[in-house]
Amino acid sequence: MFYDVRYVKTRSLTISLENGRVDKVKCDESNGKAFRVLKNGFWGFYSTSAEISDDEGIRKAEENAKGKGRSRISEVEVRSGRFVLKPKIDPADVSIEEKVRLMRDVEKALRDDFIVSTRVVYIENVRIFEYMDSLGVEVFYEVPRTGMIVQAVAKGETLQFYSKRILKPAGYEIFGDNVFEIAEEVRNVLGGLIKARSPPSGKMNVVVDPSLGGVFIHEAFGHAVEADHVMQGSSVVADKIGKKVANESVNVYDDPTLREFGFYPFDDEGVKAEKKVIIENGVLKSFLHSRETSAMLNGKPGNARAQDLDFPIVRMSNTFIGEGDMSFEELLEEAKNGVYLVGSRGGETNPATGYFQFNAQFGYIVRNGELAEMIRDVSLSGNTLEILKDIKLGRGLKFNPGFCGKSGQLVPVADGSPPAFIKALVGGA
Amino acid sequence: MNEIIRYLDRNADAWEIYCERSKSKSISIEKGEIKLIESSEDVDYAVRVIVNGTVGFATSSNLSIDLCERAIKIAKISEEKLKELPEGKKAEVEGVYDAKVEKVNSDWLLESAEILINSAREVGNVNPAQGYVEVSVDEIKLINSCGADLEEKLTFCEAFLECVIEDSSALEFDQSRTSKLDLEFVGRRSAELALESLKAEKIEKGRYDIVLSPIAIHELLSNALYPAFFAENVAKRRSPLTELGRQYIGEITIVDDGAIPYGLMSFSFDDEGVNPKETIVFEGGVLKSYITDFRHALEIGIEPTGNGLRGEDLYPVTSPTNVVLEFDDVSDDIEDDAIVVHALIGAHTSNPVSGDFSLECMNAFLVKNGDRKAVKSAMIYGNVYGLLRNVEVFGKDVRQIENTVAPSIRFGDVVVSC
Known part of the structure; x- marks a missing residue:
């Protein structure tokens, strides 16, 4: 019988600035475990966000491995490893007020006569991952992801929508001129789009x-x-x-x-x-x-x-x-x-x-x-x-x-x- | 729990604790063989607070003072205005919970998967390439400082199968609030469609009458139309539907109703504690009202419609419940001299702001004098409002697909690119 255990922990923060107002701020901290068992070529799986021991989780997954099948699993070459992506600027060290300030500046760069609606979304999350299996594999990693999505709606003869984003496996250091450049691009493209013609077919x-x-x-x-x-x-x-x-x-x-x-x-x-x-x-x-x-x-x-x-x-x-x-x-x-x-x-x-x-x-x-x-x-x-x-x-x-x-x-x-x-x-x- | 409520009472002007306890079990099929049985048990908490008139929100797999502190910290920077939370009442809605679903075990799943596979194979030499049967029980608890103390159990079951033969493929599914899934239908129909779609031929580019199946109708409208009648999107100027009383589409009536017995999206209170109700969005094509969550109802000054629903992030936003489409002209026979489309590819890329769409058809057939010919690679395109002005007739095969309740619908004069 093969089994493996994943322990996944995530932290995330999402902030929206909609038409210049801070909205839909979501802050999540979750963790849970997932267990797989391969027995008689058949997979059993169990996951939960509740507290559970590895033995109990594996037992529940094994209960699900009830059939007969032909599944097999390969060995892996690298059996252990640890990787922590340390961002240059940890988003956790930047105040939420500072994040909102940056979003407001980006939103200002979106504004124009023809822009009727704007949305700037800031995203940060960290995934902490631990893995072990019955063949002796054990790995750990921690990877942050950070980014911004910039969207606007413009009105001319028609209502038009355009969106750009910057998303990286990194920290707050990814923000520089780039977010203002995409805001400007969104504004410029929309200025053209409201006058643009239908595409051919x-x-x-x-x-x-x-x-x-x-x-x-x-x-x-x-x-x-x-x-x-x-x-x-x-x-x-x-x-x-x-x-x-x-x-x-x-x-x-x-x-x-x-x-x-x-x-x-x-x-x-x-x-x-x-x-x-x-x-x-x-x-x-x-x-x-x-x-x-x-x-x-x-x-x-x-x-x-x-x-x-x-x-x-x-x-x-x-x-x-x-x-x-x-x-x-x-x-x-x-x-x-x-x-x-x-x-x-x-x-x-x-x-x-x-x-x-x-x-x-x-x-x-x-x-x-x-x-x-x-x-x-x-x-x-x-x-x-x-x-x-x-x-x-x-x-x-x-x-x-x-x-x-x-x-x-x-x-x-x-x-x-x-x-x-x-x-x-x-x-x- | 009492300690947490005391903390929230002291530190927030109003608060809400939402708890979702989900249990699910499923079985997966790969190339006609049963491969995997899964089960999961998750608990998630969402805390929403109002401090000095603005909202804070945080979620976690554990309910703790720390979670409440995070929500309160967010309320301090948020500009999301809210004065109060719903008082919370439960409506009587039949058919949203089936106790049998709680008793589903591995044997039931194995048997159901066998029926799916066998029903497909009985039709012909197809490969039941991938499929699943899944059941879930969601236990919702909602309490808030404005008087809501609500509890509900909801069940949901689904069977899905994609059949493949040579370079032809088709999918079909059935969804239900009860454990009564039509597995034979799913297996048989996906196999029949895959077989029928073999030896597809190109057709000429041009204007055709098209018949969209309930699946295609849902894929198109849920992406290109529904977001346009959310009050929030109208208020934020992201919707063309700005004038109540104006005729935007042909004489179709579109109603959102979260209280339909056995409706896939029915419930006795929405995820904020508001009663479900019938909202006539379009009457004979005339825009009558919007649907909304609680916050935007207060902000805009309209009655809440019971459309405050929570997705995976547990943040309540406007979402349709059961959207029912109706039209006066209904007929059994609507397919002749038209292209009949079973499903669409890429419907999520439709433009909800302009209503423009251009989508690849999957399992499309050109029907002429009763003769059906499979169509190879065709794109339909246009604007959803233009399309809905060209409705010719509704079929009688009404079926609920996720949140759309509709039959096949025939549209005149649609541009097809090949």
């Missing part, structure tokens, strides 16, 4: 900026290579390891060791984080694995993550597509006539069919290889097995933070991309 040439490119690769390929989908028989790339799935310029990685929002030192199964090559020179190299899927499919574990005390499942961390060598102008030239699209409110994918959707926050018409009129938010769709054939990659890799939802669990991730050229279905009015 149909299959067309699209240049994506790095933040949209990041969401694109996350939706287009990231989910399909999560090995639990492969185990379920619901991934269109299940039989594509070692095969060409993209043109030769394409390299895709998942790297939890980067200090981006998806950072973690160990995953939720106690496995030391490491960079994974998903696509190399257009060839599919590996899936993302948990200890179970790695044992079943002969891969490397390290991508099992959980929200709070939930059962860990295969997840991305910081997923990105490597740089190419084209300049932005060359990408526009390549597109000739089409659209340039920027930013994203996220997307969704069905790995079984390979169809995915992702959303851009605004863009421009590209006419004769040059940027023309501004257009409003629009979604794009495509298919995993087709979309990377025609992709062309620019220079300048950038990451964007976000939260990824899967099976009801949200985890922090970052998606990265250089500007890129793709052919996709654009659904505009």
